[in-house]
Amino acid sequence: MPESADELYARVTAAAGPDGRLAAPPIADWDIFPWDAVDGRVVPRVLRAPEPEELRKGAEGGDPCPACAGLPPESIVWEDEHWLLATPTVEPSGLPLVLTLWTREHLDIGNFGDDEAAELGRIANRLVRIMEAMPGIGRVHVNRWGDGCAHAHVWFFARPEGLPDIRGSFAVEWDAILPPVPDDIRRADLHAVATKLANWGGTARA
Numbered sequence: 001m002p003e004s005a006d007e008l009y010a011r012v013t014a015a016a017g018p019d020g021r022l023a024a025p026p027i028a029d030w031d032i033f034p035w036d037a038v039d040g041r042v043v044p045r046v047l048r049a050p051e052p053e054e055l056r057k058g059a060e061g062g063d064p065c066p067a068c069a070g071l072p073p074e075s076i077v078w079e080d081e082h083w084l085l086a087t088p089t090v091e092p093s094g095l096p097l098v099l100t101l102w103t104r105e106h107l108d109i110g111n112f113g114d115d116e117a118a119e120l121g122r123i124a125n126r127l128v129r130i131m132e133a134m135p136g137i138g139r140v141h142v143n144r145w146g147d148g149c150a151h152a153h154v155w156f157f158a159r160p161e162g163l164p165d166i167r168g169s170f171a172v173e174w175d176a177i178l179p180p181v182p183d184d185i186r187r188a189d190l191h192a193v194a195t196k197l198a199n200w201g202g203t204a205r206a
Contacts, residue, residue: 002096002136002189003181005162015179025176058106058150067102067151078194080202082116083123085194088155092186094178095171097131097158097193102151109144109152123197124154130196131158134189138162141171 003011016022027033036045058065071086077099078085084102101123107116124142131140138161144154159171166174187206194204 004136008160022177027176056150065151068106077190077206078197078202078204092180093175095175096160099156100153102153107152108150127156130193136161
């Protein structure tokens with residue numbers, strides 16, 4: 001069962017500095033991070049001039065596809081003949097649950113046939129229903145980004161209930177800011193998601 005808001009808040013305040021703030025996450029150093037600190041204010045970064053698009057992993061001319069090479073077995077939560085549900089990292093991150101759903105076949109969203117598109121909708125709907133029914137989960141955000149890898153994958157971010165700062169699109173940033181969820185809690189929650197999803201088919205791996 002995910003932590004309650006009080007349990008998560010107690011863990012965060014214990015990890016924070018004397019001023020109550022957590023350390024800045026690595027995303028603050030990414031070249032696509034859109035903010036700078038100037039004269040004590042947070043301001044947008046200067047937009048760089050246009051340049052050629054970077055080749056994505058798994059795209060023609062790009063680096064090999066990491067999904068086709070094989071996701072880490074310990075990251076796989078559930079699978080069937082067409083799909084793999086996995087954690088994006090082997091180690092826990094800050095939000096209660098973060099999952100990625102991958103096609104087994106090397107496809108990209110926009111190239112799905114009607115069958116793949118229908119399956120994606122059914123699995124995504126089931127996942128959101130399962131995750132949002134868990135105690136301590138306020139909402140599940142479903143996202144797709146395709147700038148890094150050309151192999152279709154969809155993200156599911158479960159945000160904690162009752163913490164007003166961790167809402168909307170910034171929940172993704174909070175996943176990198178918050179201290180990691182205790183591994184035993186995360187493993188139990190992954191097992192619960194996997195076994196419930198397997199009620200519709202496929203195999204639970206967590």
